[in-house]
Amino acid sequence: MTDDTLAKTAFFAASRETVWSFLTEKDKLGLWFHPADADLEDGKPYALIKTQEDGSTAKICWGTVLHMVRPSLLVWSFTVKPLDGAMTTVTWKLEEVHGGTRLSLTHEGVGAAASGAALGLLMSLDSGWDEHLASLRAAMA
Numbered sequence: 583m584t585d586d587t588l589a590k591t592a593f594f595a596a597s598r599e600t601v602w603s604f605l606t607e608k609d610k611l612g613l614w615f616h617p618a619d620a621d622l623e624d625g626k627p628y629a630l631i632k633t634q635e636d637g638s639t640a641k642i643c644w645g646t647v648l649h650m651v652r653p654s655l656l657v658w659s660f661t662v663k664p665l666d667g668a669m670t671t672v673t674w675k676l677e678e679v680h681g682g683t684r685l686s687l688t689h690e691g692v693g694a695a696a697s698g699a700a701l702g703l704l705m706s707l708d709s710g711w712d713e714h715l716a717s718l719r720a721a722m723a
Contacts, residue, residue, distance in 0.1 A: 586693030586700060588708055592715045594683045596722050598676045601683045602653035604718060605674055614717040616642045624650040628658070645669060660689070664703055668695035685718075687711060 594601050604610045608618035616630035629644040645659035648671070656674040661667055670691040677684045689707060693700040 586691075586704060588687070588689040588692070588704065588711060590687040590711050590715060592685050592687075592719065593679065594685060594719060594722055596682055598653040598678060598683045600722065601676055601685055602656075604722060605656055606650075610721070613721040615714050622647050622650070622656070622658075661695070665695045670695050685715075687715070 604614060606622040608621050611618045611622075611630065616632060619629045619631055620626075622628050624647055627644070627646045629641045631639045632642050633639055643660060643662045645661055647656070647658055649655065649657040654676050656676075658672045659669040660672045661669050670689060673688045673690070675686040677686070689711065692704050692707060
């Protein structure tokens with residue numbers, strides 16, 4: 583882990599399979615993050631999208647699913663518009679705990695991808711992941 587790696591941990595009163603479905607199924611992704619263009623599949627590109635006022639869609643973030651081990655590990659390459667296509671890596675680990683699931687997220691490579699704008703983007707992603715994890719908890723309630 584480098585000094586520009588974001589790390590988050592959240593606990594959910596849900597099984598790993600349930601949490602997994604919210605990380606990988608397009609409609610459930612839209613409940614807490616952004617809708618996906620398709621369910622996430624190992625080795626396949628993905629795009630999380632936003633519907634514009636005119637009905638068209640725009641990519642919010644995108645990349646490729648690099649590795650999936652259902653229901654314990656999901657790794658994406660990940661970029662957003664401010665990164666101009668430079669890729670970072672997001673890793674999700676799901677572990678059973680008493681009565682639920684511990685979800686650990688690491689987001690790596692932001693500093694190298696963002697260069698001089700790294701701190702501002704790290705701060706934005708840090709607060710964004712906090713908001714999205716809170717939305718994930720609410721979506722599963």
